[in-house]
Amino acid sequence: MIQFLPFDTALFGYRVGKLQLHKSVARIESIQEQARNFDLIYVMGKPGLVRMGGWSPISTRVDWVKIIQKTDLETAPENQGDIQLYEQEASGTLSLKDQKQLRELVLTSGQWSRFNQDPLLANHEYEKLYTTWWETIKSQKHRVIVARRNGNLLGFVTFRLMRGRGYVDLFAVKGSEQGKGIGQKLMCRVWEELYALGYPQIGLSTQKANDRAMNFYKNAGFQPVKETLIAHWRPRLKDTPNLIN
Known part of the structure; x- marks a missing residue:
């Protein structure tokens, strides 16, 4: 289900939400119905799920952890x-x-x-x-x-x-x-x-496309633990993907 984000909405001046994909792209009709109330939706999940849903990714976030x-x-x-x-x-x-x-x-x-x-x-x-x-x-x-x-x-x-x-x-x-x-x-x-x-443990996130940062953290002994693909969905611009269940 789409989560309303009051902070982003107030800051940007239009309705913003977040759709976190877990194990599947489920309840398609319900998602599309909710999406009509938003100008921008952050779609986040494992790379396969985001692509399966037909959303165009804007970035890949990489989470890193290091034991000091x-x-x-x-x-x-x-x-x-x-x-x-x-x-x-x-x-x-x-x-x-x-x-x-x-x-x-x-x-x-x-x-x-x-x-x-x-x-x-x-x-x-x-x-x-x-x-x-x-x-x-x-x-x-x-x-x-x-x-x-x-x-x-x-x-x-x-x-x-x-x-x-x-x-x-x-x-x-x-x-x-x-x-x-x-x-x-x-x-x-x-x-x-x-x-x-x-x-003794430290974590952080960066964008996979940022080669300088990726190399810096790798050389500093950080280990990548998770990748999250993120898409920006704009339902009111008829930017609705062909969702697959």
């Missing part, structure tokens, strides 16, 4: 040179310069997002969603680690504790600074923080 070993901490790159790493107080007041640089980094973190990859989302949905992420981070008291050089933000990572492990939500390094080890330093700092708190 003591050896990971021993081999972590040292905080040296002109790069400084430290925890940023998310609830504090940021300077105008920080706000601008942080917004740029937040948008960079989602450049492979399905909201940015879907050409039919032309109402600034991507910018609205990722700009709102920082407010969510503040309200839910996520931890934030930043990398700076001479006071300028070069990268950041946010994480929280959930269900007995750490989870990374946003992770980005400024484009001109990528490939210089800043991302590795940030992630290692997260490992140290989690390990010290007694949380």
Whole structure:
């Protein structure tokens, strides 16, 4: 059944829902009837199920997990040179310069997002969603680690504790600074923080089409545990697939 998403609806200004496929594409008539009340529906499930239903996928989300070993901490790159790493107080007041640089980094973190990859989302949905992420981070008291050089933000990572492990939500390094080890330093700092708190496991998600991120997590010792195909269904644009039971 289609789940109404009030947050997305309020943010985008039109009705948004989610259809989570489990073992089969069932109750076709009921699904089509419900779909008439939505402008956009996220269809999510195993790749075979989404394709079976006739939806056109927009992205594949890959979930990763890593068990943090003591050896990971021993081999972590040292905080040296002109790069400084430290925890940023998310609830504090940021300077105008920080706000601008942080917004740029937040948008960079989602450049492979399905909201940015879907050409039919032309109402600034991507910018609205990722700009709102920082407010969510503040309200839910996520931890934030930043990398700076001479006071300028070069990268950041946010994480929280959930269900007995750490989870990374946003992770980005400024484009001109990528490939210089800043991302590795940030992630290692997260490992140290989690390990010290007694949380030896960390999880995160990324888009399969993001080759740089996929290679980074693989080389960092993360293991892929699940793939979810995601389609954007627009019933009111007569974007109704030929559903197969």
